[in-house]
Every structure is written in structure tokens, then in C-alpha cells.
Amino acid sequence: MKQQVFIVGLGLIGGSLAMNLAKKQDVWLIGMDHDSDTQQMAKKQGVIQEIAESFEQGVQQADVLVLATPISITIDYLNALSELVLKKKLIVTDVSSVKNNVLKTADKLSDPLVSFVGGHPMAGSHKQGYTAAKPHLFENAIYVLTPAQHAGEEEANFLKELFSETGARFLIFSTKEHDEMTAVISHFPHIIASSLVHQARSWQETHPYLEQLAAGGFKDITRIASSNPKLWQDIFFQNRTLMISMLDDWIGEMRKVQSYLEEEQSEHTYDYLLKAKQYRDGLPVREKGAIPAFHDLYVDIHDQPGAIHDVIGLLAKDSISIKNIQILEIREGITGVLRISFSTSEEQLESKHLLEDRQYEVMVEQ
DSSP, rough: OOEEEEEEEHHHHHHHHHHHHHOTTEEEEEEEEEEEHHHHHHHHTTOOOOOSHHHHHHHHSSEEEEEOOOHHHHHHHHHHHHTSSSSEEEEEOOOOSSSSHHHHHTTTTOTEEEEEEEEEOOOSSOOGHHHHHOOGGGGEEEEEEEETTHEEEEEEEEHHHHHHGGGGGGEEOHHHHHHHHHHHIHHHHHHHHHHHHHHHHHHHTTTTTTHOOOHHHHHHHHHGGGSSEEEEHHHHHHHHHHHHHHHHHHHHHHHHHHHHHHHHHOOOOOHHHHHHHHHHHHSOOSSSSSSSOOOEEEEOSSTTHHHHHHHHHHHHHHTTTOOOOEEEEEEEOOEEEEEESSSSSSHHHHHHHHHHHTOOEEEEOO
């Protein structure tokens, strides 16, 4: 008999999970989304087999419930679940990037038939919705599981097997461990990126040409500020206490740097930058984390008609998918640099070999 899996929310994450679950022969997928066109598209493509008429109907039919919705809506669904009388065992999981309030709500579920294991697949995209979903979204990404008080290793292992087609690397953390770590490396950087954009926006009133210079490194470090504002508003307020604490830490850190500059402490400034470089250079490379990563290739090109077209044409001919392209520098008569970004290291290295065979000078980001 097939496992009945009910996914609520068929956006980027929910849709991508559904695409992986659809590969399993022993799974029957039921889907529900607030957008009726999304539901119909997923069913037409064979990603889900059935559209739930209601939350209650889907839950009563399901062996597994996946809540792939914004955090506040996930909490609403958990509260709605507590009002239902179930007829069989149900394993519930979510995809929320902040676990504290979700787990608190899940711990209040009193039905002995319900087991909740929090989930957070640390992968994403700059795009939103079902049309951005893809089955390889989670490959080599960390997928954190946080069991509630009525669940344990057995339920966590069940979900590992259920989501095995994702190619993700599963880790089990407590709620506190998860929220603190994701706050440091995902949530708080979003605040910083947004603040840098606001600073540039303010300075543009003084220097109208500023936006023409706001490319390269600036666009890299502020990329996440382009993410869904409504989603991040929800994340910030769900993790509000930690965000406030980290803002205090950050302000203290900036005051330290300010004092180095005011007091002309060049050695302290150098040491500060050196330690940051050493830690940054020691981070794992070519792995997916909480902030979506790209695999970059740098190609030297000359200022001549069709130079960029020739490079991109070679990759397209080999059916290599490009996620982003940027001209770092190209001026008349001078060799420029084209940065091409890929989703996987395999595409990056395949492109490198292909271009080198055509005598291009290519460098892989280390």
C-alpha cells in the first residue's frame, strides 16, 4: 500500500519536495496550495496525484503531512490540526527556517497519533513559487530535523528515507541549536544586506551616478536583500529575540572598528581584517548552506563584437545551464572578465574544460 503524503504549500520548497517524492513508487502525493493554478499545474505535470478539497480531508487521508508554508501559517495549521480527531497515525513535518514557535505549538499537540519532526531544508533560490521549483534544489544541501517532544529517532529516520531522493545531507539539532545557528549565518546577514542597500540608496541623493557603480562586490554581498520581503518579515519576528541580541553584538562590533579608525590603530585594523579573512577562507567550499550558493567561473574576454555571445553559445550548445552572468570589467581594447555562475560544481568544471579546449583563459573560484 502506498504512503499517503499530503503537502500543504506547493511553492519553491514544497514544490521541489513534491518533485522528489513523485519519484518514489510507493508514495501517493496529495497537494494543496492557496493558488488554484499552482495546484492544477502540479497535478497536470504529475507532480501530485490528487488535490485536497480541504485541509481536514487531506489530513484524514494522509500518513505524512508536510507543511511547506510561511512560519505563521504553519503555526495556524498546527493549531487547526489540534482540533481534528484522527483515525490513524500521522507524522507531521514543516520547512520553517525558525523552529522555536513552531516547536512550541507542536509540543501542545495532545493526540497520541501525531508525531512532529521539524524540518528545515537549507536550500533556496532568488525566485519564488512553484514555477521556480526543481527536483535538484536540495542536492548536497543540509536538511536539519528537529524532533518535538512526542517524536524521536524513529520518526526522524523515517523522514530521512522518505526524502532520500532529494540528495540532501540530514542533521538532527535541538530547536535552540537550530535557531541560533541559522540566525547567525542566514537571518542576521539579511538584515545587514538590507541595511547596506538602504545606505547606498541614501547616498545616491548626493551621488546620482552611484547606482552605476553598485555592481560587482556590492551586488554580491547584498544579493539576499532581493528575497521575498513578506517571508523575511515573518522570519525576523518569529526569531525576534535573537535578532535583537545579534543587532546589539553587531553594533558593538562596528563601534570597535570605528574606534580603530578614529584612534588610527592601523595594526588592530589589519589584525581585524586578517582574522576575518582567515575564518572566511576556512569555510567549506562548494557546499550548500542556509544562503543559496553559486559556483563561479571567470573567463577572460576581449573587447570585440560577439565575444560574450561566443562564450555563452559554447555552453548553450553543450546544454549547460547558466544561473547568472556578470561583466566584471571590459573596456575598449582591454581584456575583460566575465563571471558565469552555475548551480552545481559539475556544471562549473564541465564549462571550465569546454572553454579551455577552445583556448579561453579560465579560472575557477577557490
